[in-house]
Amino acid sequence: MRAIRVAIAGLGFVGRQTARLLKANQNRISESLGAKLELAAVCDRRVQREAAGLGLGKSVLRTRDPRELLKLPGLDIIVELLGGLEAPLQLVLGALKSGRHVVTANKALLAHHWNEIQGLASKNSARVYHEASVAGGIPIISALDKGFAADRIEAVYGILNGTTNYLLTRGEEGLDMDSALREAQNLGLAEKNPKIDLSGQDTAQKISILGSLLTGAWLNPSRIARQGIYGLDRSDIDFAKANLGRTPRLLGTLRLNWPKAAGSAGVRIEAHVYPTLVPLNHPLAAVRREYNAVLVHASCAGDLMFYGKGAGPDPAASAVVSDIFTLARDILCAAPVKKRKPAALQLTPSAQYSSPFYLRLLAQDKPGVLAQITAALGRRAVSIASIHQPNAGAAKGRGTLIILTTHPTTQGRFEQALKAILALKAVAPRHTVLRILEC
Numbered sequence: 001m002r003a004i005r006v007a008i009a010g011l012g013f014v015g016r017q018t019a020r021l022l023k024a025n026q027n028r029i030s031e032s033l034g035a036k037l038e039l040a041a042v043c044d045r046r047v048q049r050e051a052a053g054l055g056l057g058k059s060v061l062r063t064r065d066p067r068e069l070l071k072l073p074g075l076d077i078i079v080e081l082l083g084g085l086e087a088p089l090q091l092v093l094g095a096l097k098s099g100r101h102v103v104t105a106n107k108a109l110l111a112h113h114w115n116e117i118q119g120l121a122s123k124n125s126a127r128v129y130h131e132a133s134v135a136g137g138i139p140i141i142s143a144l145d146k147g148f149a150a151d152r153i154e155a156v157y158g159i160l161n162g163t164t165n166y167l168l169t170r171g172e173e174g175l176d177m178d179s180a181l182r183e184a185q186n187l188g189l190a191e192k193n194p195k196i197d198l199s200g201q202d203t204a205q206k207i208s209i210l211g212s213l214l215t216g217a218w219l220n221p222s223r224i225a226r227q228g229i230y231g232l233d234r235s236d237i238d239f240a241k242a243n244l245g246r247t248p249r250l251l252g253t254l255r256l257n258w259p260k261a262a263g264s265a266g267v268r269i270e271a272h273v274y275p276t277l278v279p280l281n282h283p284l285a286a287v288r289r290e291y292n293a294v295l296v297h298a299s300c301a302g303d304l305m306f307y308g309k310g311a312g313p314d315p316a317a318s319a320v321v322s323d324i325f326t327l328a329r330d331i332l333c334a335a336p337v338k339k340r341k342p343a344a345l346q347l348t349p350s351a352q353y354s355s356p357f358y359l360r361l362l363a364q365d366k367p368g369v370l371a372q373i374t375a376a377l378g379r380r381a382v383s384i385a386s387i388h389q390p391n392a393g394a395a396k397g398r399g400t401l402i403i404l405t406t407h408p409t410t411q412g413r414f415e416q417a418l419k420a421i422l423a424l425k426a427v428a429p430r431h432t433v434l435r436i437l438e439c
C-alpha cells in the first residue's frame with residue numbers, strides 16, 4: 001500500500017490535536033484513500049515534552065528545528081502549525097521550493113505573504129491548503145474554492161472573530177466590556193493582549209485571504225478599511241436593542257463586482273471590517289459567543305450561510321486533517337494543480353462605501369447644540385433618520401447623550417460631518433460610530 005508521508009511543525013494546541021486526530025482516524029482515512037497516511041516527523045521547540053502522550057511510534061522523527069523537516073527524504077506534506085511569521089515563512093517557502101505540498105492554519109502568514117507563497121506553489125506545481133486559516137472548523141475555504149463552479153461570488157460577509165463576538169454577546173447578556181474580556185481571557189478565548197482581535201486586524205486578515213482566494217490576486221490586509229470594537233460599550237448595546245431592534249456584530253465584508261465581459265476592467269472590490277448593528281431577527285444576531293458565521297451571496301446559488309465554531313484546537317485540527325486528507329487524495333490521483341490568472345483588483349476607496357450610520361455623542365445640555373449638530377450633518381447632505389436624547393435633563397452639568405441614526409450615506413460624507421461635529425466646543429471628543437446593516 002502506498003504511503004503518503006506527513007510532517008507536523010508546531011506541537012501546540014492545534015498541532016497536538018492534529019496528531020491525535022490523525023492517529024485516531026488512521027484506519028478510516030487509509031480505507032477511504034486506499035493508501036496509508038503516515039506521520040513521519042514532528043517538530044517543536046520542546047518536542048520531547050509536547051510529543052509525549054501522543055502515542056507516536058519510535059520511527060517518527062522528533063526535531064526542534066523546522067529546517068530539519070526540509071532535509072527529510074520522501075516527505076509529501078508539511079503541516080505548518082508554528083504560528084508567527086518568520087519561521088513559518090521560511091518553512092513554507094522551503095517546502096514549496098522542493099515541490100512538497102503544504103497545509104497551514106496560519107492566517108497572518110497567508111494574508112501578508114499570499115503572492116510569494118502562491119507564486120512559488122504555482123511555479124513548483126505544489127499545493128497550499130489552508131482551511132483552518134479562516135473561521136476555524138467551518139469549511140468555507142473549500143466551499144468557496146470548489147463549491148461554486150457555475151457561480152460568481154458577489155458577496156461574502158459575516159462574523160469571523162470569535163473573541164469579539166464573545167464580548168459583544170456577553171455585553172448583550174448584561175456584562176460590561178471589561179468583565180466580558182476578563183471572562184474570555186480566563187476561558188482561553190482571548191489573548192492576554194487582545195489588540196489583534198479587538199482592533200479588527202484578525203478579521204481583516206481573514207477577509208484578505210477570502211478576497212485573494214476568490215480573485216486569485218493578493219488583497220493586501222493593510223488596504224482593508226477597518227474599525228474595531230474599542231469605544232463601543234454596553235450602553236450602545238442596550239440602547240440599540242431597546243430603541244432600534246438591533247444588536248452589534250463585528251462584520252468583515254467583501255463585495256465583488258465582476259466585469260461583465262472578458263477583457264474588460266478587473267473586479268471591483270469593497271473590503272472592510274466594521275462593528276455593525278444587525279436586526280435582532282437577522283441570522284447574524286443569532287450567532288453568539290465564540291461562534292462564527294459566514295454569509296455568501298452567489299449569482300446562481302443565491303444566499304447561503306455557514307455557521308460553526310470559529311476557533312479552538314478541535315475545530316482547527318478537524319480542518320487541518322481534512323486538508324491533509326484532500327491533499328493526499330489529490331497527490332494519489334495526480335490531480336492537476338489549479339492554475340489561475342489573477343484578476344486585476346480595483347479596491348473601491350472607503351470614502352465611497354455607503355451605509356446608514358449610528359452615532360453616539362456627549363454634548364453640553366444647552367439650547368442650540370442640537371441645531372449645530374444637525375446643521376453639520378445637513379451641510380454634508382447626510383440625512384438624519386432618528387435622534388434620541390436618552391438622558392436629557394437627567395444629569396445636569398454632566399452633558400447630555402445624543403444618539404442619532406442616519407439614512408444611507410457615503411462614508412466620506414459622514415466622516416466630514418463627524419469631523420465638523422467633533423470640532424464644536426459643546427461636543428466631547430469621545431463618541432461611538434457604528435454601521436447599520438441594510439437588509
Ligand SMILES: NC(=O)c1ccc[n+]([C@@H]2O[C@H](COP(=O)([O-])OP(=O)(O)OC[C@H]3O[C@@H](n4cnc5c(N)ncnc54)[C@H](OP(=O)(O)O)[C@@H]3O)[C@@H](O)[C@H]2O)c1
Pocket residue numbers: 009010011012013014015043044045046050064065066080081082083084087105106107132133136310311312313316
Ligand atoms: N488555537 C486555535 O484555536 C487556532 C485556530 C485556527 C488557527 N490557528 C492557527 O494555528 C497555528 C497554531 O496555533 P496554536 O494555537 O496551536 O499555537 P501554539 O499553541 O502557540 O503552538 C505553536 C507551537 O509551535 C512551537 N514553535 C513556534 N515557533 C517555533 C520554531 N521556530 N521552532 C520550533 N517550534 C516552534 C511553539 O513553541 P513555543 O510555545 O515555545 O513558541 C508551540 O509549541 C497558528 O498559526 C494559529 O493562528 C489556531
